[in-house]
Amino acid sequence: MLRIAVPNKGTLSGPAAQMLREAGYRQRPSDRDLVCVDADNDVEFFYLRPRDIATYVGSGDLDLGITGRDLLIDADSGASEILDLGFGGATFRFAAVPGTPEDPQGLAGRRIATSYATVVRKHLADLGVTADVIRLDGAVENAIRLGVADVIADVVETGSTLRQVGLVTVGEPILRSSALLIGRSAEQPAITQLVRRLQGVLVARRYVMLAYDVPSERLPEAVALTPGIESPTVAPLHREGWLAVQAMVLRADVHRVMDELYDVGARAILVTDIAASRL
Numbered sequence: 629m630l631r632i633a634v635p636n637k638g639t640l641s642g643p644a645a646q647m648l649r650e651a652g653y654r655q656r657p658s659d660r661d662l663v664c665v666d667a668d669n670d671v672e673f674f675y676l677r678p679r680d681i682a683t684y685v686g687s688g689d690l691d692l693g694i695t696g697r698d699l700l701i702d703a704d705s706g707a708s709e710i711l712d713l714g715f716g717g718a719t720f721r722f723a724a725v726p727g728t729p730e731d732p733q734g735l736a737g738r739r740i741a742t743s744y745a746t747v748v749r750k751h752l753a754d755l756g757v758t759a760d761v762i763r764l765d766g767a768v769e770n771a772i773r774l775g776v777a778d779v780i781a782d783v784v785e786t787g788s789t790l791r792q793v794g795l796v797t798v799g800e801p802i803l804r805s806s807a808l809l810i811g812r813s814a815e816q817p818a819i820t821q822l823v824r825r826l827q828g829v830l831v832a833r834r835y836v837m838l839a840y841d842v843p844s845e846r847l848p849e850a851v852a853l854t855p856g857i858e859s860p861t862v863a864p865l866h867r868e869g870w871l872a873v874q875a876m877v878l879r880a881d882v883h884r885v886m887d888e889l890y891d892v893g894a895r896a897i898l899v900t901d902i903a904a905s906r907l
């Protein structure tokens with residue numbers, strides 16, 4: 629039975645469970661449950677703090693886990709990225725009071741507060757900068773006002789927490805994080821199947837199915853707008869001189885593509901969601 633770690637709380641928890649449900653797995657009925665067995669799929673889910681997930685997976689006590697790239701790097705546990713799950717996007721960056729130098733060398737000798745001490749130490753080592761890293765559990769934005777640190781390094785998504793406390797980002801992001809499926813190897817057939825299911829959800833989220841009718845002589849222009857993934861399906865309509873076309877289109881592009889199809893003479897242009905997929 630595959631044993632998989634899923635965040636029990638925090639930003640990644642809801643979207644991770646939702647994605648697993650869409651991939652056909654049973655998830656815990658109550659968010660207080662710590663374990664959920666999916667006997668039909670031969671998988672057992674363990675709900676853990678996202679910060680601990682890479683540790684369990686790195687040690688081999690669990691086969692796979694869902695956690696953030698920043699937390700994976702911070703754990704330095706030997707687990708590695710198998711698949712980017714496309715949610716939980718955030719940057720990890722330095723912040724300080726306005727006017728702090730943007731140049732990384734300006735960090736030398738400073739006190740830097742963070743909950744991600746390993747990420748920050750590795751980054752400073754890469755920059756060749758020596759600074760004092762102070763590890764705090766959370767709410768690190770307060771550390772500057774309270775005189776504990778000169779700079780912080782933390783997760784920034786919308787930036788509203790920084791604005792609230794009057795801090796600004798310093799320099800380029802240290803890293804860009806998102807939720808990942810992590811493991812030690814992706815070789816096992818059971819893992820390959822789970823990865824394929826999750827990839828199926830990613831495709832179903834990114835694409836829609838577009839269907840339309842088009843006069844036969846305009847087919848080349850229409851197909852150029854909707855090349856699909858392999859190639860579009862083209863079928864004759866009962867009405868002479870018209871064809872029906874079906875193709876997958878990026879959700880983000882679909883309204884522009886529909887406008888352009890209309891301009892080349894396509895009609896009855898219909899969009900449907902894809903619930904699941906295997907490409």
Ligand SMILES: Nc1ncnc2c1ncn2[C@@H]1O[C@H](COP(=O)(O)OP(=O)(O)OP(=O)(O)O)[C@@H](O)[C@H]1O
Nearest residue numbers: 638639640678696697698699716717718783785805
């Ligand atoms: N806006 C955000 N705030 C915090 N973490 C975020 C955000 N967006 C994405 N993440 C990611 O979520 C993970 C942090 O998980 P964590 O358990 O700390 O969640 P949390 O929302 O901060 O919950 P809590 O602080 O209550 O523990 C990191 O991988 C981080 O990059």
Ligand SMILES: O=P(O)(O)OC[C@H]1O[C@H](OP(=O)(O)OP(=O)(O)O)[C@H](O)[C@@H]1O
Nearest residue numbers: 766767768782783784785786787788789
């Ligand atoms: O850029 P924003 O959209 O404001 O999001 C980033 C903030 O959210 C997280 O805090 P969280 O609520 O998780 O508290 P924590 O610092 O205790 O983890 C993170 O640590 C930042 O403080």
Ligand SMILES: [Mg+2]
Nearest residue numbers: 638766767783
């Ligand atoms: Mg947090």
